[in-house]
Amino acid sequence: MRVEISYKFVVGFIVVVASVVLLNSLVPRMAIPAGLHQLITVGGALLVGLVFGWLFSRAFTANVKILNDSAERLSDGDLSRKVRLRKGVFTDETEDLANSLNLVVGSLRNLVGQIRGSSVNVNESSLALAATAEQMTATSHEVAGSIEQISRGADTQAEMVERVSKVIKEMALEIELIASSARTLSSSAEETTTTARKGEQMAESALESMIQILAEVELNGQQILSFSEQVQKIGSIIDVITGIAQKTNLLALNATIEAARAGEYGRGFAVVAEEVSKLADSTAGSAGEITRLIETTREQSQKVHQSISESIRTIDAGRKAVDVTGSSFKAIIDKAETAQVKAVSIRELAEKQNVGSQAIVDAIEAIARVAEDNAASTEEVSAATEEQSASMEEMTFASQRLSKLADELITSVSRFNLGSDQPAGSA
Amino acid sequence: MTQLLPFKLGAETYALNLTEVQEVVERRAIYPLPGAPETIAGAISFHGRIVPVVDLPGLLGFSAGQRAERLLVLTDANGPLALTVDGLRTVINVDLVRGTLSRSESEADCISGVLSWQDEMISLLDLNQLQKLLEQLCSKTGG
Numbered sequence: 001m002r003v004e005i006s007y008k009f010v011v012g013f014i015v016v017v018a019s020v021v022l023l024n025s026l027v028p029r030m031a032i033p034a035g036l037h038q039l040i041t042v043g044g045a046l047l048v049g050l051v052f053g054w055l056f057s058r059a060f061t062a063n064v065k066i067l068n069d070s071a072e073r074l075s076d077g078d079l080s081r082k083v084r085l086r087k088g089v090f091t092d093e094t095e096d097l098a099n100s101l102n103l104v105v106g107s108l109r110n111l112v113g114q115i116r117g118s119s120v121n122v123n124e125s126s127l128a129l130a131a132t133a134e135q136m137t138a139t140s141h142e143v144a145g146s147i148e149q150i151s152r153g154a155d156t157q158a159e160m161v162e163r164v165s166k167v168i169k170e171m172a173l174e175i176e177l178i179a180s181s182a183r184t185l186s187s188s189a190e191e192t193t194t195t196a197r198k199g200e201q202m203a204e205s206a207l208e209s210m211i212q213i214l215a216e217v218e219l220n221g222q223q224i225l226s227f228s229e230q231v232q233k234i235g236s237i238i239d240v241i242t243g244i245a246q247k248t249n250l251l252a253l254n255a256t257i258e259a260a261r262a263g264e265y266g267r268g269f270a271v272v273a274e275e276v277s278k279l280a281d282s283t284a285g286s287a288g289e290i291t292r293l294i295e296t297t298r299e300q301s302q303k304v305h306q307s308i309s310e311s312i313r314t315i316d317a318g319r320k321a322v323d324v325t326g327s328s329f330k331a332i333i334d335k336a337e338t339a340q341v342k343a344v345s346i347r348e349l350a351e352k353q354n355v356g357s358q359a360i361v362d363a364i365e366a367i368a369r370v371a372e373d374n375a376a377s378t379e380e381v382s383a384a385t386e387e388q389s390a391s392m393e394e395m396t397f398a399s400q401r402l403s404k405l406a407d408e409l410i411t412s413v414s415r416f417n418l419g420s421d422q423p424a425g426s427a
Numbered sequence: 428m429t430q431l432l433p434f435k436l437g438a439e440t441y442a443l444n445l446t447e448v449q450e451v452v453e454r455r456a457i458y459p460l461p462g463a464p465e466t467i468a469g470a471i472s473f474h475g476r477i478v479p480v481v482d483l484p485g486l487l488g489f490s491a492g493q494r495a496e497r498l499l500v501l502t503d504a505n506g507p508l509a510l511t512v513d514g515l516r517t518v519i520n521v522d523l524v525r526g527t528l529s530r531s532e533s534e535a536d537c538i539s540g541v542l543s544w545q546d547e548m549i550s551l552l553d554l555n556q557l558q559k560l561l562e563q564l565c566s567k568t569g570g
Binding site for chain 2: 260261274
């Protein structure tokens with residue numbers, strides 16, 4: 001039953017007044033001296049008043065003390081316990097105050113729990129943020145390193161491209177040289193073909209001449225043979241003449257013998273016989289001379305015949321050699337024509353290569369421009385990365401500060417003792 | 428002046444007086460004579476007569492060489508006889524009286540004298556001694 005304090009005072013007053021009245025009526029009835037009536041009445045009234053006052057004040061004071069203690073705990077941050085008053089028969093405003101305090105405690109508990117949970121979250125998040133920022137810083141450093149490498153690579157690339165361009169230009173010059181060499185080669189092959197054709201014609205005419213010479217030499221050989229036969233005939237005639245000369249000589253000798261036998265009469269005859277003998281000797285000498293000449297002629301004609309046979313063989317070999325020469329010239333013509341065709345195709349290819357190398361030069365120049373642009377871009381990227389890196393470091397500091405602030409907040413909040421029955425907001 | 432007909436026997440040069448020679452003929456078929464000595468080469472037909480042929484080099488001890496293509500047929504006073512020789516020379520005219528002529532003292536070599544003619548020694552064949560030699564040979568063999 002709720003009774004307000006003021007009512008309690010009123011009730012107490014009434015009870016005191018009632019007790020005074022009651023005592024006033026009761027005391028006379030009792031065997032108590034009259035002089036004491038007043039005293040007892042006052043004393044009874046005081047007693048009643050004291051009892052009531054004690055009763056009421058005791059409960060009130062206790063409750064106020066509890067409230068006071070609770071408020072003090074609250075101020076100390078102890079939110080673990082609710083305010084509990086002693087259960088009295090008559091509740092009063094202290095109960096309301098206790099309820100209000102409990103509401104305050106509950107609200108604070110919730111608030112502190114939420115703050116604690118949030119600050120823990122903030123702390124964790126800020127730590128994660130710091131870690132992430134550090135990672136990002138590291139990453140951006142790496143990126144910066146990579147960008148630097150890219151930049152260096154771009155420089156190297158530009159250098160390489162320049163060198164390649166130089167090489168390609170040299171190559172283009174060499175290709176031009178090849179083309180001119182191929183032109184020279186082509187004209188040389190043409191000249192070779194012409195010369196070889198002339199050579200072939202000459203070889204053919206030489207072959208014809210050889211064949212003619214061979215025929216003539218063979219004819220010569222036959223003529224020599226018939227000449228030899230004629231000489232042989234002369235030889236047999238000479239043999240006859242020689243025989244006649246010997247017979248004449250014999251006759252002259254016998255005539256000389258006859259003349260000698262005739263003595264003085266045969267003298268003239270002997271002279272004639274001697275002359276005849278001399279003539280026969282002379283004839284025989286001449287015939288011998290002719291025979292020797294014939295022998296010499298025979299030997300020489302034999303030699304001539306041998307040398308003609310030799311010549312025929314040599315000419316035949318020469319004819320074969322010339323034949324081989326002719327076919328060699330034909331092969332040379334074939335080869336030279338092939339060489340000419342190849343030289344022409346080499347020339348065409350070299351010209352194409354020249355065009356291609358010019359295109360390569362153009363492309364290389366474009367690449368060089370792109371590489372320069374790349375180098376500039378990478379420098380820009382490098383600067384941006386450095387800025388980003390700085391921002392990241394700032395962010396790291398900021399998140400670290402945030403973490404510190406959250407820590408401080410947790411420390412601040414931690415003096416609130418929420419007890420075991422923390423609200424779910426801290427989770 | 429005397430006319431001599433020189434001829435070769437081996438390396439030696441012999442000669443006959445031209446008046447002792449009937450005729451010089453070409454070598455012809457020589458028919459061997461049975462029972463005759465080796466130095467009688469055979470016989471030839473000479474103008475329808477049979478004339479024995481003497482191998483003069485063989486007879487005078489010269490080695491058998493190339494015989495000449497001529498045969499010397501001697502006059503009837505010295506024959507009838509034909510001689511083979513190794514080679515005939517042309518007739519020479521010599522002065523036997525003024526020429527260096529020395530009588531041979533040996534009678535077995537059939538040389539009547541030696542004469543020097545143009546730096547050459549020519550032996551004169553002694554036909555009488557030759558005949559004697561032939562007779563001795565023929566009587567030995569009983570021909």
